[in-house]
Each structure stands twice: as structure tokens, then as C-alpha cells.
Amino acid sequence: MPEAILDPELPIVDPHHHLWDRRSYATPAAPEHPFMTAIEPAKRYLLDELLADTGSGHNVVATVFVECGAFYKADGPAELRVVGETEFVNGVAAMSASGLYGATRACAGIVSRADLLLGDGVKAVLEAHIQAGGGRFRGIRNSASFDADPEVLGPLNRLEAGLYLRDDFRAGFKHLAPMGLTFDAWLLEPQLPDLIDLARAFPDTPIVLDHVGTPLGRGSYTGKLPDRFDGWRANIRELARSPKVVVKLGGLAMAFCNFPSFLAEPRAPSEQLAKEWGPYIETCIEAFGAERCMFESNFPVDMGSCSYATLWNAFKHIAKGASAAEKTALFSGTAAKVYGLSLPMT
Secondary structure, eight states: OOOOOSSTTSEEEEEEEOOEETTSOOOOOOTTSHHHHHHGGGSEESHHHHHHHHTSSSEEEEEEEEOOSOSOOSSSOGGGTTHHHHHHHHHHHHHHHTSTTOSOEEEEEEEEOOOGGGGGGHHHHHHHHHHHTTTOEEEEEOOOOOOSSHHHHGGGOOOOTTGGGOHHHHHHHTTTGGGTOEEEEOOOGGGHHHHHHHHHHOTTSOEEEOGGGOOOOSGGGTTOHHHHHHHHHHHHHHHTTSTTEEEEEOOTTSTTTOOTTTTOSSOOOHHHHHHHHHHHHHHHHHHHOGGGEEEOOOBTGGGGTOOHHHHHHHHHHHTTTSOHHHHHIIIIIHHHHHTTOOOOOO
């Protein structure tokens, strides 16, 4: 039986979800990895599926799409094919903005991809995204997720170490702040020092840490979440010293963290999720302050542990002791500010 929705009137901006049809989703086949098992039910996750989730009881007033390799152009210059994702998502956003599909403004902000290793050449790609985004394009994400143990990332094990430290990456990164763009960073907990270094080198660039830095509990890290917590916390506190960095509170339902709730049957209730995730989320709020934190769904990836409605119930359990102003920041205000969304919070 579905859980009763907690605090159903509280406005939510979901700042991190994906859309895809996996016929065009560029992930290598690796069905044996738990990541692939988790997203198997969501081979198709487009506007209808998103709105079914956002309409499941919580007051989701708007969302932000984050890149996932969806609907790249099939031809044209290789570096510009990524702009197809922005074109696709902007079309979805325009459908939603018509009001025909309900009050939620899906994809009100768009975070796409551009290869910052292009250096100065990335500026033309960013300009193309801006033009394609219909006023909704907000920034890019370049994931740097890497671990020497290939079992950790499985099908997403496709990068080399140290992306954010490379000079050619930073030659592209320097263009973001002058163009008013944000940078979403996805990397793994042992890599947090790389992001700390990047944030210090570019103090004027808004950086969004995805998924609280992705604590690891799979592969060679199995059973080591408690042992690694203090090191993760020290890095989070150090990262918070860079005032332009904010953090997304979520992604803890993914395979890489490997909490007991992942792929559990029966599905874990929101109280259990809150207990598992709470120490990480509460540490981030303590370090960054509510005004630099935002809850995220990371759907459909996080459906490996729970439904959309249960996930937001878990966040509401964690935030139950927060003030009204803090709840506004955590559930909608920080996301609206960081991604420049002007929306009625009703």
C-alpha cells in the first residue's frame, strides 16, 4: 500500500531528474550490474512518466533536467551533437509550459553536456546550447566519476582519473562563469579533493555537487561505508568553504552506495530511507547551510530503492526539525535561485 504523503502542500522544485528512451541512451550493455537492474523498469522515461511521478501526491511545482546522453544529434560536427539533448528537452518543457499537462512546470531549467576538454572551442557549443534552450538552458554537467575498481561503476566505468584537474578541462571550464552558466559535478567520494581544488581555482563559478559526493559501498568498498564516513565528512566540510558551491541532497538510492534499501523486497519504507541517508544529508546541511542545499530525486535512477512519493517522504522525515525558512530553501528555494527559475511557489 502506498504511503500517505507527508506535508502535501509544501512546494518542491525537483532539481535533478533525467528523461530518456533507452533506444537512444548511450550506456554500454551490462545487464549484470545492479545499476542496470535498477533502471531496467525505466527503459522509457519521458514526459508522461515524469508527470506520473511528480503527480503522485507531493506538490512538485517545477523540475530541472540534468544531462543523461539522451537524443544527441545523429550527424553534424561531433562536438555539437550534444545540443540535440537541449533541443529535445526544451520541446518537452514547452509542452509542459502550455499548462495542458497540469500545473507542474517540467524541465523549467536544463543542464546539458559540453565537452570542456575542447578548451576555448567549447564556447561555440555553449552558445549553441543557449540558443537551443529557449531561455531555459542553465549550465552543463561533465561527470568525472572514476574508480580503480571497475566493479564500482560497472557500465559507467568509462573515464580516466583526474578529469577536473586537467589543464585542458580547465581551459574550457573558465568560459562558464562569464557566460552566466552553472556547473554540475558528479564524482565519487574518494575524488572529492579534485572538486575542492577546482572550486578554489574558479571561485566565481557556481558549482553544484551532485548526490552528496556519492559515498561508496560496492565492489572493494562493500561494508566500508561507516569506516569512510569521517573522511567523506571532512571533505564535505572543506568543500563548503568555497561559497559558490552548493550541494544536491540525494542520489543515495543508487547502486554505488549500496545501502540495505537498494533493490530490497519488500520496498523499504520512507522511515528506513531517512535513517540510512540522514547522516549524509544532515552533515551537508550542517556544512553548507540550508540556503546552499537542495533535495533532488535523481529519477528514474533512484527508483532502484523507492518510488518517487516515498523518496520525498524520506526527505521530509529528515527535514522535520527544520524551520519553515529552511524547508523552503531545501525543497524549492535553493534550486530556484541556483538555476534561475521564476515560478510561483503555490
